[in-house]
Amino acid sequence: MTHSNPHDHPSPDDWQELLEDYVLGYLSADETDAFERQLANNPELAAEVAALQESLSLLPYTLPVQEPSALGQARLLRAAQAQGPISLSLPKDEATPPEASDSPTQRTLPWGWLLGPIAALGLVALSVDNYQLRQQNQETARVQQELEQNRAELEQLRRQMQEMSTVMASLQEPGARVHSLVGAGQASRSNGYLVTVPGETQMVLIARNLPALTEDQVYRLWAVAQEAAPPQYCGQFQQTATGTAEWIAPARGCSADPAQYLITLDAPDDPLDSAGPLMMRSDT
Amino acid sequence: MSKLTVTSLSTDLDLFRAIEAHQMDALRLLYDRYASLIYRLALRSLRFPEEAEDVTQETFLKLWNRPHLYQPDRGSLSNFLVVMARSNALDRLRSRSSHNRFLQRWQSVMLQEGRQTNPLDSVSMEERSNLIRTALAELSEAERTVVEIAYYEGLSRSEIAERLNIPVGTVKSRIRLGLRKLRHALKHSL
Numbered sequence: 219m220t221h222s223n224p225h226d227h228p229s230p231d232d233w234q235e236l237l238e239d240y241v242l243g244y245l246s247a248d249e250t251d252a253f254e255r256q257l258a259n260n261p262e263l264a265a266e267v268a269a270l271q272e273s274l275s276l277l278p279y280t281l282p283v284q285e286p287s288a289l290g291q292a293r294l295l296r297a298a299q300a301q302g303p304i305s306l307s308l309p310k311d312e313a314t315p316p317e318a319s320d321s322p323t324q325r326t327l328p329w330g331w332l333l334g335p336i337a338a339l340g341l342v343a344l345s346v347d348n349y350q351l352r353q354q355n356q357e358t359a360r361v362q363q364e365l366e367q368n369r370a371e372l373e374q375l376r377r378q379m380q381e382m383s384t385v386m387a388s389l390q391e392p393g394a395r396v397h398s399l400v401g402a403g404q405a406s407r408s409n410g411y412l413v414t415v416p417g418e419t420q421m422v423l424i425a426r427n428l429p430a431l432t433e434d435q436v437y438r439l440w441a442v443a444q445e446a447a448p449p450q451y452c453g454q455f456q457q458t459a460t461g462t463a464e465w466i467a468p469a470r471g472c473s474a475d476p477a478q479y480l481i482t483l484d485a486p487d488d489p490l491d492s493a494g495p496l497m498m499r500s501d502t
Numbered sequence: 503m504s505k506l507t508v509t510s511l512s513t514d515l516d517l518f519r520a521i522e523a524h525q526m527d528a529l530r531l532l533y534d535r536y537a538s539l540i541y542r543l544a545l546r547s548l549r550f551p552e553e554a555e556d557v558t559q560e561t562f563l564k565l566w567n568r569p570h571l572y573q574p575d576r577g578s579l580s581n582f583l584v585v586m587a588r589s590n591a592l593d594r595l596r597s598r599s600s601h602n603r604f605l606q607r608w609q610s611v612m613l614q615e616g617r618q619t620n621p622l623d624s625v626s627m628e629e630r631s632n633l634i635r636t637a638l639a640e641l642s643e644a645e646r647t648v649v650e651i652a653y654y655e656g657l658s659r660s661e662i663a664e665r666l667n668i669p670v671g672t673v674k675s676r677i678r679l680g681l682r683k684l685r686h687a688l689k690h691s692l
């Protein structure tokens with residue numbers, strides 16, 4: 219949205235719109251700069267912007283709980299370790315050198331000239347020890363970190379194996395058919411497989427990049443027995459975070475090697491005599 | 503410098519201080535606490551799990567690499583993460599570079615000073631969820647719809663009007679009323 223004069227004597231209504239535009243990210247870079255200059259001089263408005271921003275930031279708490287891949291944490295920690303090396307510098311209180319040795323007491327010591335080098339040698343030795351200890355501690359921390367990452371990856375693999383066990387079982391069924399699927403429309407980047415067993419009603423889908431659904435959305439599978447035949451409804455599903463789904467088709471005909479399978483995006487209670495947008499189809 | 507002790511019970515601010523000190527365990531704990539929230543937000547905006555994963559990674563990695571971007575006296579850490587993730591997700595949607603836009607947006611998004619602790623720091627995730635659900639209940643379905651489209655998808659008022667097939671003026675008034683009700687309902691909590 220553009221504002222011809224965003225800060226020339228705006229009315230309260232203009233302010234309100236600017237505020238909304240700002241928190242929703244509608245302002246151009248120039249408008250943002252102008253508005254922020256106003257904010258800097260108007261603590262009351264700045265407080266209002268902050269409060270509105272905090273309010274909006276609570277919105278995602280209402281979304282259905284979805285977890286990122288368990289490998290994500292390990293990936294993040296690895297990247298953080300690679301990009302953000304632990305600082306080797308000593309903190310100020312430890313790194314500050316001793317006070318300069320120009321106090322009267324030191325100057326009166328007859329062997330003072332000798333104390334300096336000895337103290338310096340001692341400090342060097344202590345520093346080396348300290349440095350080596352730090353190195354060892356860092357090495358230990360690094361190994362522990364790697365162990366934690368490996369544990370997280372193993373845990374994720376274990377979960378994936380559990381999820382895939384259903385898929386594997388269906389693939390091992392005698393006569394199992396694997397239909398290749400390609401994305402369409404909004405899901406053009408998707409691909410995957412549908413596993414069916416002729417005469418059985420169990421359907422298993424394995425998909426990549428299939429858009430995640432909201433609570434009020436489902437995917438529906440349709441079987442087209444032969445060219446120009448009306449699609450037969452074969453059940454609806456929502457995929458898991460890893461892109462798999464398992465459901466029971468309403469009829470055995472759904473697994474009878476139709477000419478084509480179609481997957482559409484619908485609402486759970488949409489009528490079955492029409493279909494939403496096409497998202498995937500079998501690659502015939 | 504002695505290592506800061508952090509646990510899953512540490513406040514967001516304590517975790518942030520430990521992250522400033524490059525303590526990896528603090529980053530892990532913060533990720534445990536907020537990764538799901540950030541991922542949900544990114545997934546709602548982008549729809550593709552892989553891209554939502556990337557946004558989640560980049561959000562935490564940016565805090566780790568550039569902790570000075572967050573200033574505790576300007577707002578809660580969760581708000582900072584959400585604003586950063588939303589900006590990243592919307593910029594991906596719009597296929598534009600995110601960096602400058604985010605910095606511009608964040609660096610002065612909250613200019614009030616002197617607030618040392620944020621009320622949200624002491625509110626559990628479940629309580630936050632309840633807070634916003636109660637607040638959203640004040641909005642009509644129509645108001646909630648336009649606010650959510652604007653927030654998650656970054657569509658302009660005219661784009662929302664086109665999608666919902668309603669006048670732009672209606673979208674404008676629904677957004678205004680929706681935000682006002684949201685703000686009012688959360689007034690005593692934030």
